[in-house]
Amino acid sequence: MAENASKTDPKADPAKAKAAAAQMLTSEGNAYIKLKKNPEAVAAFTKAAEMDPNPGTAYWNLCATEYNAGDMKGASVACDKAIAADPNKADAYFIKGSVLIGMSEGKLDANGHYIALPGTKEAFNKYLELAPDGPHAGKSSR
Numbered sequence: 039m040a041e042n043a044s045k046t047d048p049k050a051d052p053a054k055a056k057a058a059a060a061q062m063l064t065s066e067g068n069a070y071i072k073l074k075k076n077p078e079a080v081a082a083f084t085k086a087a088e089m090d091p092n093p094g095t096a097y098w099n100l101c102a103t104e105y106n107a108g109d110m111k112g113a114s115v116a117c118d119k120a121i122a123a124d125p126n127k128a129d130a131y132f133i134k135g136s137v138l139i140g141m142s143e144g145k146l147d148a149n150g151h152y153i154a155l156p157g158t159k160e161a162f163n164k165y166l167e168l169a170p171d172g173p174h175a176g177k178s179s180r
Contacts, residue, residue: 053091056089056090056091057089057090057091057092059089060085060086060087060089060090060091060093060096061086061090063082063083063085063086063089063096064082064083064086064090064095064096064099066082067079067080067082067083067086067096067099067103068099070082071099071103076103076106076107079099079103080100080103080104080107080112083096083097083099083100083103084096084100086099087100087119092123093119093123094120094123094124094127095124097116097117097119097120097123097130098120098124098127098129098130100112100116100119100120101113101116101117101119101120101130101133101134102129102133104116105117105133105136105137110137110140110141111141113133113137114134114137114138114141117130117131117133117134117137118134121134126168127168128164128165128168128169128172129165129169129172129174131161131162131164131165131168132161132162132165132169132172132174134157134161135158135159135161135162135165138154138155138157138158138161139154139155139158141155142154142155142158
């Protein structure tokens with residue numbers, strides 16, 4: 039019986055232990071979001087991303103949390119990491135495009151056209167490629 043217990047005990051496998059801890063930290067971060075404690079959520083998601091062998095979800099949560107908190111620079115970095123960890127996560131591209139819009143501060147050219155930062159159009163187009171019927175498909179620029 040002890041032999042079977044060691045196969046399911048996460049302490050017997052350090053990689054499984056790290057993954058389990060990352061899952062717990064992600065759950066903790068989600069709880070902090072519900073409590074509107076963004077700094078605590080950011081800390082939990084950051085720790086989860088550092089521990090998780092597949093950190094895409096943790097970085098995505100960090101990306102969205104930083105964006106919702108108005109930290110465009112932090113969101114940009116987290117979105118890039120989320121995209122690197124999971125290049126098929128459509129929503130990460132949408133938030134990345136939204137972050138770049140937020141960072142361009144509403145600047146207009148001489149003709150009154152919005153000046154978007156480099157990568158904005160590409161991020162929105164990648165979102166549309168991955169989620170052509172997604173909830174933001176009608177809201178992004180093409």
